[in-house]
């Protein structure tokens with residue numbers, strides 16, 4: 001499973017994809033940048049189109065550049081996505097992966113009619129942009145089965161190699177009326193089974209534990225900006241467990257590491273910890289941010305490496321019992337393992 005590291009043009013560092021950066025992460029395979037960033041900075045948009053995204057961002061060729069359509073930003077700030085400009089950008093800047101120009105994300109708060117409307121609008125976009133490499137989008141919602149049926153009924157969409165799934169974030173954030181995690185899981189299993197041969201990308205999964213669920217379900221790639229957002233709030237990630245706050249940067253509250261966890265952090269082999277140690281993680285301002293962000297992304301990449309290693313050797317179902325903390329998601333992992341045993 002590919003971890004796609006969400007980045008922003010506003011604060012490009014740490015440039016974990018640049019080979020001669022002190023924060024270079026050689027395991028990194030892909031990054032994601034939002035079209036909304038280019039919309040806000042027309043000069044950068046032009047440069048990226050002139051040079052191509054890889055050369056503009058100094059991304060080596062072995063790392064893929066995913067483009068996000070920025071739908072969430074455009075709906076909340078502008079009203080509508082500039083679809084033509086997006087299509088033009090895609091043509092010249094040449095990202096490796098890009099979704100349809102706009103999708104309409106249903107939230108748990110919406111009425112059934114509103115969610116239905118989102119489905120109609122998103123499917124309309126899927127139909128209009130069936131050609132080239134535009135990736136069709138579906139959303140986790142009570143209507144997911146309808147998205148699946150309709151994607152399958154349109155031959156050109158059914159032929160697509162890839163599909164993207166959005167809308168998972170509001171549900172995982174336990175917003176009011178959010179779907180129960182068990183139901184989110186059922187929806188994920190449904191879409192994975194219905195599109196067995198397609199590359200499935202899930203938008204916005206960034207916790208260490210949720211990575212396990214995605215990997216077990218055979219999701220091909222997930223993107224997250226969580227490594228940076230958490231870092232900005234003084235939060236670091238740890239193997240197999242939840243977030244820990246290593247420096248108090250304001251009104252955020254979080255659990256601090258216990259002695260054992262400080263010890264794990266002290267031995268961390270990521271480039272930031274090797275160079276700057278615990279002081280680096282606890283530092284303020286940009287220095288601390290860059291260290292924590294690099295650390296967080298390294299932890300996610302390591303977690304996926306470990307998950308895959310144990311899935312391949314076949315001892316995942318024993319390994320995770322000791323590796324993973326007792327969390328809300330643990331019953332979901334048990335459920336997936338049970339389902340797989342039932343099938344084999």
Ligand SMILES: [Zn+2]
Nearest residue numbers: 268270273295
């Ligand atoms: Zn580290």
